[in-house]
Amino acid sequence: MATSFSSDRFFKSPAGLLGAAAAGFAVGMAANFSRKAIVQGITAAQGDWDEGLKAEHRMTLKLFDAIEACEPRQTKKRAALLVQLQHALGKHAFEEENVVYPAMRDHGQIEEADRLVHDHGYVKQYLFDLSEMSSGDPQWIGKLRAFRGEIEEHIRIEEEELFPRLREALGDEGNAHITAVMNKAGMAAA
Template sequence: MTTTTTAKKRDTDGRFKKASNGTTSNANLGVIAGAATAGAAIGMLAMLGRKAAVQAPSALAADWAAALALEHKAVLKIFDALEATESRNTTKRSILLAQMKHALAKHDVEEGNVIYPALREAGRTEEADHLTKDHGYIKQYLYELENMPKDNPEFLTKLRRFRADIEKHMTEEETELFPSLRAQLSDEKNKALAAAMNKEGFKVA
């Protein structure tokens, strides 16, 4: 009986080399690439889901003015939570302030990129400029609170001044400017504004 043996080549260290035509290596690379693609897809879906959840209350509102009023109420709830903190609650204050900053940033994009231009287009430039100026002061308040030590005795004092000013701005929008603009525009234009506003909000949600 003749036994056939396959000669194995050794590498420079004297170890046997493993015969391979590259199939196993390519298969492993394919598995890794597939897993990476799947992971990226899952991450993208998770991000889109989070954005949809954040924008949902506004998107489901009756119209753009109602949606913005809901966002106002959500911000005021954050004010409530902040005002209930004590000076030792520095971490909680930082977290709530970050939430408020994000909510107001999204709100600013929606109003600044869609609603205020619509006011100007409707011939109400002075009102649009006034509201835009208010947004500048809102950003100033956020900057000052963010850079102030969270246990500073003046933190709540400044926060309450901020609330008083932003509530005045919100009331003016909700009771005067937005209802009158909505009444001035056609149903079709109001629907278009709502769609455009939600599109802008989704980008930064």
């Protein structure tokens, strides 16, 4: 005798609800892991830690470009791009503050690392201020451009001065280690 499946009866039973919840949880976890792998995969594909961070710098500047390309009336698009910028910079800061800057301190770049952490405080301030303002406010785009100028100077100092010094101080084995640890941190923050 064939039995028919009744979703109504299945979801009303405790076992059915528990099974559906477990399946939903598993699907959600898999989707989250896949998203994290894609986000961090872009950085990891660049090779060493400094190249990964440079790629993230370029992606950040592209987000600024996209925001600045919006018409003033495209407030929802500006706001959505600002959220993407917040996430990208949050992940990036997590990698630097938890891996790269401590390595800088360990290799004699203490004041420099502290300055970069200090800069990150202002990044958070800019992001907060921009998220609190209406993206249609005429002052919003000016604040965004000032923020971009600060970011570009931060990037220049890291890429041209500080990261090359750290890379040299670490040697091949140290660079490989920092790359692995940074990618793990990036995966956690993604």
